[in-house]
Amino acid sequence: MSSPAPSAVVRRTLRRFRRNRRGSAAVEFALVAPVFFALLFAIIETAIVFFAGQVLETVTQDSARMIMTGQAQSAGYSQGQFKTYVCGKITVLFDCVNGLSIDVQSYPGFSGVSISDPIDSGKNFVPPNNYNAGGPGDIVVVRLFYQWPLFVTGLGYNISNLSGSKRLLTATAAFRNEPY
Known part of the structure; x- marks a missing residue:
């Protein structure tokens, strides 16, 4: 008896392979998992950045009240x-001593307010180093x-606005000092 033709053996093997579904879930998961986890980590990082920005906004409003009053x-x-007062209000999310920059400027009126962009053309942060709390009735900003350091930028999702995979979080309060 002769052995079957090589093409028949190949066809039979392919049919058997096509009918066998064991392991197909693992293969499908291996194809989808990297995209799924990249998306999941991007969502988590974005949520943390927005949460940190909101915490910074709240601390700015609370701390600015010290100057306003x-x-x-x-x-x-x-x-x-x-x-030091501001750092006492930020507890967990921030490295306050090394990472936080404060800019307090006073103006005689709202029309004189001039705010510069702290990011230069090379996407570097140039921290303004001003502290002038003003007097009664002055406009203060x-x-x-x-x-904020970012980690998911290597996966193709990049929300950084600074070089070195960092995002500059900014919070601002503008007000007129009370007549204390």
């Missing part, structure tokens, strides 16, 4: 003392900056 001026706060 004249408490910081009456106590003779320096920029370092004001930063308080800005807090934090360079």
Whole structure:
């Protein structure tokens, strides 16, 4: 008896392979898993960045109230003392000592407010280093900056606005000082 033709053996093997479904779920998961996990991590990182931005906004509003009511001026706060006060309100998310930058500027009226962009053309952060809390009735702009490190940018999702895979979080409060 002769052996079957090679093409018949191949056809029979392919039919048997096509009918056998064991392992197909593992293969399908291996194809879909990288995209799924990349998307999942991108969503988580975006949520954390938005949450950190909201925390920074809340801390800015709370800290600016110290200046608006004249408490910081009456106590003779320096920029370092004001930063220490702000850092006391930020507990978990931020490296306050090394990463937080504070900019407090005073103006005689709202029309004179001039705010510069702290990101230069090379996508580097140039921290403004001002602290002028003003007097009663002055217009004050308080800005807090934090360079947030990003991790998912290597997977093709990039929300960085600074070089080195970082996102500059900015929070601003503009107000007129109370007549203290």
